[in-house]
Amino acid sequence: MFNDIGALELVALVVLAVLIFGPDKLPKVIQDVSGFIRKIRDFSDSAKRDIREELGPEFKDFEFEDLNPKTFIRKQLDNDELGIKEIRNGLDLRKEMAEVSDAVNGHESESVSGTGSAGSGPSLTKGGGADLEKKPQSLDKDERPPFDSDAT
Structure with a gap:
């Protein structure tokens, strides 16, 4: 206590x-x-x-500590009848987020380019995605990126 x-x-x-x-x-x-x-x-x-x-007698194994949500979830994760550990291990959020950001920026990642699904999704802009399809221009060493006053 x-x-x-x-x-x-x-x-x-x-x-x-x-x-x-x-x-x-x-x-x-x-x-x-x-x-x-x-x-x-x-x-x-x-x-x-x-x-x-x-x-x-049906609830002879009932414990009041199981009513605590943290304890209940911990007990269910240890039991793992639903295969939650497999789902958690199979889900790589960093990879998924990298693929989404690459798709939004118009880049093709290595894993997406191999499957051919980079352009198969719906367009994310109203104008058909013309801005997303542009390749970013490379800047010189001393050149600053363009400033958009509306974006700030």
Whole structure:
């Protein structure tokens, strides 16, 4: 519960508690707080037990920790009945994004040029893609690229 509290923070909390409650009342406050936490835990355990009894024998393996989305997904990924690991391994987003950016810029990548699918997709511009089909002009060493004031 308090795994992320360091030693210095714990000392600061103890000093603060002594200053607020005083050394005389501090043991009574600690006893009251621990009794309250114990009652909350007992109530929680009782509620979990009642829910398990009401669900019946079909849900005897039900764990309330599985209701946490992170735990549920982690458990399902470990189970992997759907082949999610194969899909994740077969999907290379960097390669896909490189192919899309090359298609938008009008370049043919090595993997796309081999399949012949570079020009088979729909045009991305309204005017038929005339701007995408232009090859970028090479600039001299000291020459700056053209500035488009509308684009900035």
